Amino acid sequence: MEIKKICVIGGGRMGRQIAMNASIYGFDATVYDIAPAVCDDVAGWAEKYLSERIAKGRMTEEQVAKIKTLFHVEPVLEKALEGVDCVVEAVIEVEDVKRKLFKQLDALVGPEVILATNSSFMVSSKFADCVSNPARLANMHFYNPALVMKFVEVVQGAHTSEETARALYEFCGKIGKKAIWQKKEIDGFAGNYLIMGILKRARYLVQNGYCTYQDVDIAMEEGFHNPMGPFHMIDLTGVDLALDIMKREYDETGVKPDMYDVFEQMVKEGRLGKSVGHGFYDYV
Ligand SMILES: NC(=O)c1ccc[n+]([C@@H]2O[C@H](COP(=O)([O-])OP(=O)(O)OC[C@H]3O[C@@H](n4cnc5c(N)ncnc54)[C@H](O)[C@@H]3O)[C@@H](O)[C@H]2O)c1
Structure with missing residues (x-):
């Protein structure tokens, strides 16, 4: 099980940076947000962020051109999910909203696609009954600002398979993060x-x-x-x-x-x- 292409749901403070971070490290990443205005904002933010990286001498024009081919914003959920092997949920911290979204995702992606939540506090077992294959469900919790902070927690719930947790943990390493693999859930x-x-x-x-x-x-x-x-x-x-x-x-x-x-x-x-x-x- 290897993650190659991700979709991040929620283009707010965290989602956009998680996706950009993945693209900087060579992964195809699409941001979807329910609010069209946020999608527009993410596209503008990405443009500005990447231009500033060139201006500051942190990235070359070639690097930015490559990142632009990997980073996408897509306002239609079904399209945003096409061909992904991992979905990262980064919507507002409201349990009902996340539950509804996981049920929606379950109907839209295959049972092999990893579903990771970036929730600050909700353990993924809260959503295990929303999906048909909870073995592919886990927490992957980034810290703010996700482009800068190296620390990520991958949390394996009782329902999460070893392969899912390992794939997420290894993915974190490949996108420049220093992750811990938490073997049991704890609040926060x-x-x-x-x-x-x-x-x-x-x-x-x-x-x-x-x-x-x-x-x-x-x-x-x-x-x-x-x-x-x-x-x-x-x-x-x-x-x-x-x-x-x-x-x-x-x-x-x-x-x-x-x-x-x-x-x-x-x-x-x-x-x-x-x-x-x-x-x-x-x-x-
Ligand atoms: N802000 C932080 O410091 C921080 C750190 C770690 C984790 N988190 C977690 O990350 C998640 C996102 O936090 P944030 O700070 O980016 O929030 P945010 O409010 O900046 O962004 C949330 C986005 O989700 C979108 N959204 C809401 N419902 C949606 C749906 N059904 N489908 C698609 N998009 C939807 C909203 O339009 C909004 O743009 C939360 O679970 C939060 O707890 C936040």
Whole structure:
């Protein structure tokens, strides 16, 4: 089982970069998004990104020309899936949306095609009943920004075959990533499981008036040499995504997470983080 051609579903912050990363390493990658405006945006973004790589001397004209033959944006799902051996799901972090999509994909691709989810927190076993062959279903979790971050988690669920996990793990190596092959599912996977502990304590300190969020970032950046404190990191990954995760915790436990109201207000005001220029910090 070898991955040669992929389709990434969802052309947002993560999807477009996952596909571009694959194309840079010589893989045919197509981005599909349900929103035609996002498809247009991805095409424009790719053009700009690649031109900038040439301008900065990071890529040659020839390299970019080759990448352009491998990177595609396709607004029709059936066409985007033609001939692929792996689909990477990178749509919004809403379980029902992902479940519906996996059922749709199951009807559109053969049972041998690998289905990988880039979900931040949902283990692939949540979708095992949506597909006819759950042995080809697994998590392949990239970090943001996916073009830069080397770390990827491939998570093998109880339903995932060894071959599927191996194919994904080897694919990560071929696209310049440093992956771990997690043999069992855990909420948040190894990386986020660790980081959630820090974020929870960071929100507790601010909610309860021990210090400001800026102080928390200073503590982690200056005190522990983290490249980014927790609130800088939330700005990068998206305040909306953090709120989705907090909502899930709230639903499951009935206990309102610290700073929940702050995050909710920020999302209402459109302060979603670095991608829009404003979050906990201003970027424009
Ligand atoms: N942002 C991060 O830092 C980060 C990091 C790792 C993993 N993730 C995960 O990656 C996934 C995508 O995150 P993102 O930050 O790129 O989100 P995003 O909101 O930037 O993009 C999601 C895209 O999915 C599209 N979409 C929604 N429903 C769709 C459907 N049914 N079919 C096709 N497209 C659909 C939307 O139009 C949107 O463009 C989520 O599961 C998220 O948890 C995000």
